[in-house]
Amino acid sequence: AQSVTQLGSHVSVSEGALVLLRCNYSSSVPPYLFWYVQYPNQGLQLLLKYTSAATLVKGINGFEAEFKKSETSFHLTKPSAHMSDAAEYFCAVSAYLSGSARQLTFGSGTQLTVLP
Amino acid sequence: DSGVTQTPKHLITATGQRVTLRCSPRSGDLSVYWYQQSLDQGLQFLIQYYNGEERAKGNILERFSAQQFPDLHSELNLSSLELGDSALYFCASSPTGTLNTEAFFGQGTRLTVV
Numbered sequence: 001a002q003s004v005t006q007l008g009s010h011v012s013v014s015e016g017a018l019v020l021l022r023c024n025y026s027s028s029v030p031p032y033l034f035w036y037v038q039y040p041n042q043g044l045q046l047l048l049k050y051t052s053a054a055t056l057v058k059g060i061n062g063f064e065a066e067f068k069k070s071e072t073s074f075h076l077t078k079p080s081a082h083m084s085d086a087a088e089y090f091c092a093v094s095a096y097l098s099g100s101a102r103q104l105t106f107g108s109g110t111q112l113t114v115l116p
Numbered sequence: 117d118s119g120v121t122q123t124p125k126h127l128i129t130a131t132g133q134r135v136t137l138r139c140s141p142r143s144g145d146l147s148v149y150w151y152q153q154s155l156d157q158g159l160q161f162l163i164q165y166y167n168g169e170e171r172a173k174g175n176i177l178e179r180f181s182a183q184q185f186p187d188l189h190s191e192l193n194l195s196s197l198e199l200g201d202s203a204l205y206f207c208a209s210s211p212t213g214t215l216n217t218e219a220f221f222g223q224g225t226r227l228t229v230v
Contacts (some may be wrong), residue, residue, distance in 0.1 A: 034218055043118065043206060044221040051217065090159065101172045102214045105148070106159040 002095040007105035014115045019063075019078040021110045023091030024115040026072060032094040032102070033074045035065055038109075039087045047089070050074060061085070086114045117142065122207050122222035126212055130230055134195040137164045137225045142186055142210030148190040149170065149219060150182055150208070154203040166213040 007022040025031055032051045036044040048059025055067040061084075065076045074091060091107040129135055138172050141148050150162040152175075161174035165184035176182075179197075184190045194201060201214035208219035 003191060032217075036221075043120075043223040044208075045118070045216045046220070049218050101164065101166075103161055103164065103172055103174065104208075105161070108158045 002031070002093050002105050004093050004107035005017075006089075006091050006110050008110055009108065010111045010113065012113040012115055013081045015083055016080050017083065019076070019081045019112065021089050021091075021112065023065075023074045023075060023076065023107060024072055025091070027092045027093055027095040027102050029095050033065075033067060034092045034094065034104070035074075035076050036064070036075055036090045036092060037087050038090065044090065047076070063115050075077065080084040081112075081114045083116065086112055088112070118220040118222065119208060120209050120222035122205075122225050124167050124225060125192055125223065126228075128228045128230060129197060131199060132198055133197050133229075134193065135197065135227065137192040137194070137205055137207075137224060137227075139190045139192070139207030139209075140209075141190070142220055144209050145209035145211050145220070146188065147219075148184055148188070149208040150176075150190070150192050151206040151208065152203045153206060153224070159206075162192070171213055194227070199229050201219075202227055202229045216226045 005024045013084045034049045035047040048057045058064045063078045092104045094102045121140040123138045146167045147165045152160045162176040164172040182192045205226045206224045208221045210219045
């Protein structure tokens with residue numbers, strides 16, 4: 001079985017401050033991990049992915065995430081928040097749900113608000 | 117632009133009715149996935165098709181069905197609609213039958229059942 005827990009359904013930061021969005025996963029097989037962003041009335045856009053290469057992954061828009069197997073975590077960070085970062089962020093794990101096909105399981109999402 | 121196209125963008129229909137949502141995957145992608153996003157359930161995987169065949173099932177109701185056609189586009193059919201079926205329905209595609217890389221998402225179809 002696989003699952004994703006995102007701590008904090010709402011996170012507020014000031015513009016220019018550090019962004020930290022938390023994600024913990026459980027998976028019975030080596031996971032592939034993703035962060036997606038959803039802007040209002042839009043689809044999901046991939047921010048970054050971990051697929052068993054480097055544990056520190058850099059994504060678009062200045063975001064990065066570190067895969068920590070010992071902590072089963074994949075937290076998303078950005079050194080300096082921008083107003084345009086306000087959106088909902090989803091952590092997802094790809095592992096075997098059934099048969100030989102990996103499937104995506106999403107966390108419940110974290111709404112990021114950036115304050116001026 | 118992810119390259120995944122979903123139509124229509126919005127759909128309003130009455131309870132008991134049937135609707136069809138359409139998805140065209142990215143060029144070259146063989147897998148199509150359907151997800152439902154609602155406030156109470158979050159993002160739920162419904163079903164996957166790979167090269168025309170059903171590959172995996174998630175939390176899909178019996179009133180819902182899908183298929184993938186030879187040109188690889190997919191349709192999600194929702195019947196005997198209930199108020200609780202109101203949600204955003206996403207289609208995603210990926211190159212292979214297993215998600216060893218990312219899935220690319222469409223803009224979604226917002227279904228409102230009244």
